Amino acid sequence: MAAPAAADGDVAAPGARVWVPISETPAGAPPEDDDEALPFTLGVVQRRRPEDAAPPSPDMVLVSLVEGGDVSAKPVWVKPAALVPANPETLDGVDDVGALSHLNEPSLLRVVMARYAARSIYTRAGPVLVAINPFTK
Numbered sequence: 322m323a324a325p326a327a328a329d330g331d332v333a334a335p336g337a338r339v340w341v342p343i344s345e346t347p348a349g350a351p352p353e354d355d356d357e358a359l360p361f362t363l364g365v366v367q368r369r370r371p372e373d374a375a376p377p378s379p380d381m382v383l384v385s386l387v388e389g390g391d392v393s394a395k396p397v398w399v400k401p402a403a404l405v406p407a408n409p410e411t412l413d414g415v416d417d418v419g420a421l422s423h424l425n426e427p428s429l430l431r432v433v434m435a436r437y438a439a440r441s442i443y444t445r446a447g448p449v450l451v452a453i454n455p456f457t458k
Contacts, residue, residue, distance in 0.1 A: 333382045333401035337366045340405040340427040341384055346397055359434075361427035363387040363407060367396055417445040 332339055340361040364384040377398055384404070385396040406423040414435045415421065421428055436444050437453050444451045 332404045332406045333366055335366055338407035338409065339364050339366060339384065340407050340425070341386065341397070341399055342403055342405075345399050345403050346386065359427060359430055361405065363431075364397075364399075364404075365392055366404075414439065414441075416441070416443075417447070418451075419445070419447045 331337070341364045343360055343362055346362060364386045367383040367385050378400070380400060381398040382401055382404075383396045384399050385392045405425050405427055408421050408423050408428050412421055413431060415432060416436070418424060418429055418432055421432070433444055433451065433453060436442070437455075440455070442453045442455045444453070
């Protein structure tokens with residue numbers, strides 16, 4: 322089920338897709354020997370200040386992390402300044418990263434990784450062609 326669209330320009334609006342730094346999650350930093358690990362994980366902002374739970378700090382928002390395509394049942398509290406806006410799901414595998422509404426490090430890495438997994442080793446960035454080596458160990 323897709324989350325409702327967030328208000329323009331408000332990364333902490335309820336329903337917004339966001340990238341959460343791994344260091345802000347309960348799991349902490351990814352293992353250093355994990356080549357597949359990204360420094361960010363995808364999440365969906367649930368609400369700003371829920372009435373039924375007190376945030377650790379008044380300016381924090383509740384974010385449900387997305388694991389394997391499903392929103393997790395255990396949300397985490399994150400400061401809005403740590404959140405990075407994520408693109409809609411429809412842009413996850415675009416062939417030109419210039420089409421992304423939010424061009425940032427985690428969004429670019431997600432597109433390139435998704436295209437590589439689909440054996441589409443060429444990705445455009447406007448007039449620039451990005452080629453990922455298709456050979457594996």
